[in-house]
Amino acid sequence: MSELINNREHTAQELTERQQTLKEIIKELHAGKSVEEVKARFAEAVGGVSVAEISAMEHALMTEEGIPVSEVQRLCSVHTSIFKGSIEDIHRPSGPEEQPGHPVHTFKLENREIERLVNFKLSLHADQFQKDDSPKIIYKLLEDLSLLLDLDKHYSRKENLVFPYLERYGIFGPTKVMWGVDDSIRAAIKEAKSLLTEYNGDREQIGKALAHIMSEVNEMIFKEENILLPMALSKLTEDEWLKIARESEEIGFCLTAPEREWIPERAEEPAEALEQTEGTSGTPQGFVRFETGIISVQQLELLLNHLPVDLTFIDENDVVRYFSHGKERIFARTKAVIGRTVQNCHPPQSVHVVEKLLEDFKAGRKDVEDFWIPIKDKFVYIRYFAIRDAEGRYLGTLEFTQNIAPIRALEGQKRILSE
Amino acid sequence: MDKILHWDEPIFNLVNRYPEVKDIMVELGFHDIAKPGMLQTAGRFMTLSKGIAMKKVAMETVESTFLQHGFTIQK
Numbered sequence: 001m002s003e004l005i006n007n008r009e010h011t012a013q014e015l016t017e018r019q020q021t022l023k024e025i026i027k028e029l030h031a032g033k034s035v036e037e038v039k040a041r042f043a044e045a046v047g048g049v050s051v052a053e054i055s056a057m058e059h060a061l062m063t064e065e066g067i068p069v070s071e072v073q074r075l076c077s078v079h080t081s082i083f084k085g086s087i088e089d090i091h092r093p094s095g096p097e098e099q100p101g102h103p104v105h106t107f108k109l110e111n112r113e114i115e116r117l118v119n120f121k122l123s124l125h126a127d128q129f130q131k132d133d134s135p136k137i138i139y140k141l142l143e144d145l146s147l148l149l150d151l152d153k154h155y156s157r158k159e160n161l162v163f164p165y166l167e168r169y170g171i172f173g174p175t176k177v178m179w180g181v182d183d184s185i186r187a188a189i190k191e192a193k194s195l196l197t198e199y200n201g202d203r204e205q206i207g208k209a210l211a212h213i214m215s216e217v218n219e220m221i222f223k224e225e226n227i228l229l230p231m232a233l234s235k236l237t238e239d240e241w242l243k244i245a246r247e248s249e250e251i252g253f254c255l256t257a258p259e260r261e262w263i264p265e266r267a268e269e270p271a272e273a274l275e276q277t278e279g280t281s282g283t284p285q286g287f288v289r290f291e292t293g294i295i296s297v298q299q300l301e302l303l304l305n306h307l308p309v310d311l312t313f314i315d316e317n318d319v320v321r322y323f324s325h326g327k328e329r330i331f332a333r334t335k336a337v338i339g340r341t342v343q344n345c346h347p348p349q350s351v352h353v354v355e356k357l358l359e360d361f362k363a364g365r366k367d368v369e370d371f372w373i374p375i376k377d378k379f380v381y382i383r384y385f386a387i388r389d390a391e392g393r394y395l396g397t398l399e400f401t402q403n404i405a406p407i408r409a410l411e412g413q414k415r416i417l418s419e
Numbered sequence: 420m421d422k423i424l425h426w427d428e429p430i431f432n433l434v435n436r437y438p439e440v441k442d443i444m445v446e447l448g449f450h451d452i453a454k455p456g457m458l459q460t461a462g463r464f465m466t467l468s469k470g471i472a473m474k475k476v477a478m479e480t481v482e483s484t485f486l487q488h489g490f491t492i493q494k
Contacts, residue, residue: 173456222473227464 096241097233101262103162103244104229106253110154111221113255117148118217119257126210134201140194141210145193147255151217154254155182156332158224161244161251162232164336169235178220178228180348185216238264247334266319297363312399313387318342318358321396330380361386362394372404379405422490424467431462443488448474454464467492 025038097104122144128136159182163175192209197205236244245262287296295303304311304324311324312333318341323333337345346354360366361384371382383400424433424440430452433440444452449470451457471478482492 170457171460173454174461177451177454177457219473222469226469226473227461230464231460 029314041108044206056302072101096238096262096264097229099262101245101258101260101378103157103241103248103262105231105232105262106245106248106258107154107158108225110151110152110254111225111259114148114151114154114217115221117144117255118214118385122148126214130203130207133199133201135201138199141206142193142196145189145196148213148217149186149189149193150254152186152254153252155186156251157244157248157253158182159347160332160334161247161336162228162236164340165236165240165244165343166232167229171231171235172344174228174231176348178223181220183347183349185213185220188213188216240289243336251332261277308402310399310401313396314342314399315396316362316394320345330375330378330403357384358397361397364392364394377405378403379408422429423489424485424490424492426468426494427466429463430465430467430470431458433467434458434462437490439488440490443485443490444470447476 028038028216044411096102099105122141123135125140125144127143159175159179160316163179166175173346188209192206192213195206195209227339242262242264245258251288285297287294288300307324307326310326310329310333311322312320315321320337320340320342322338325333342358343351344353357366357369360369367386367388369384373380381402381404383402385398385400386394387396387398389395422437424437430440430444441452441458450460452465467481470476471481485492
């Protein structure tokens with residue numbers, strides 16, 4: 001429901017009104033009024049004012065009003081003398097994104113760690129390597145790169161938690177482009193690792209690969225902090241950030257972790273209240289009558305979560321409708337994916353595979369498709385089933401993912417109970 | 420009359436004022452700007468000064484390229 005009540009427009013309007021007043025006051029100053037004369041009006045018209053607002057306003061003065069830059073700069077000292085008191089006096093908590101636990105705060109915290117790793121350790125070892133390509137240095141580089149691969153979690157949170165909300169506000173292009181770059185960075189790190197593991201004496205090749213990683217990672221940090229995060233902050237509501245913060249744990253953090261859970265200043269409402277309105281906690285009461293039995297909704301949910309497989313269901317319009325939530329999911333899923341089309345939940349590189357598969361299912365050319373991938377100690381068997389009704393109409397697709405390593409390892413027989 | 424651009428103005432505004440800015444930016448190596456949806460979203464947060472910091476293009480290169488197209492960049 002809260003999405004229907006658009007608070008954002010309201011505050012945006014308030015903001016421009018305030019900026020208008022601020023602008024008028026500055027113009028009065030410009031026309032020769034004294035600081036004392038305008039101070040009272042300022043205090044009355046404007047409660048708290050942020051530095052960002054002042055700079056936005058100064059900018060507007062330059063571009064819209066045509067006041068030359070030098071004039072605005074001359075006025076700067078006057079602004080500060082008026083604004084200084086009020087910015088500091090008025091009780092105004094630092095922006096929520098400055099508070100530990102806020103997703104933006106966490107992203108930036110991780111970026112500082114990534115910078116330290118890349119610009120200090122990795123860059124130092126890369127320099128050493130150019131002088132001395134001994135196994136010792138190679139080992140250090142491998143260690144750095146393995147640590148750096150942890151940024152997969154940082155990128156995954158961005159892609160699976162932040163992007164869905166941006167898409168909800170109609171922002172598609174940049175998210176797709178950024179996802180593509182994330183993937184190429186992941187690939188570059190893995191590539192550099194394998195080059196080092198099978199080192200063939202080509203120092204230059206490795207130097208180039210490392211330099212590429214360093215510049216791409218730094219560029220990504222810049223893009224996140226100067227474009228993506230400010231854009232997300234301007235679009236997403238506090239409730240949405242809260243949801244992102246809560247679901248972050250599921251994917252994990254990169255090289256560091258938020259020091260505490262973020263509780264927004266206004267949030268007196270207990271966590272349960274929020275979740276209940278969302279309909280996520282507290283499985284609804286009631287029973288489901290199937291052809292072959294009746295079970296309660298609670299039993300059904302528990303049953304699905306106890307299956308030793310991960311289930312994800314998308315409907316006939318490719319929208320993710322449900323996923324099971326067992327103890328050890330193989331591929332992280334967060335509640336944010338529910339309601340998203342499946343095309344927006346896959347990296348751009350693999351989207352065409354998904355689309356081809358769904359096309360075949362819809363056209364009735366296939367009913368099943370299987371994949372199997374070794375991932376570390378797991379052997380992941382991923383099966384897709386077209387779901388059809390009795391008439392054969394396509395109603396959606398079930399993704400069925402299972403770690404079959406323990407099953408493949410079975411041999412002989414076992415006929416007695418375990419101790 | 421000189422066409423004036425500001426270092427810290429969003430690219431979105433600049434292109435709205437002077438559509439040719441987009442092509443000049445691409446020429447300078449800012450390829451992302453040509454991708455669909457970029458200008459309307461990221462372009463509202465991206466400025467020339469951020470762009471040169473990110474792409475490590477020299478400020479002089481940007482200035483002289485724009486100058487060739489009849490633009491002056493103001494700080």
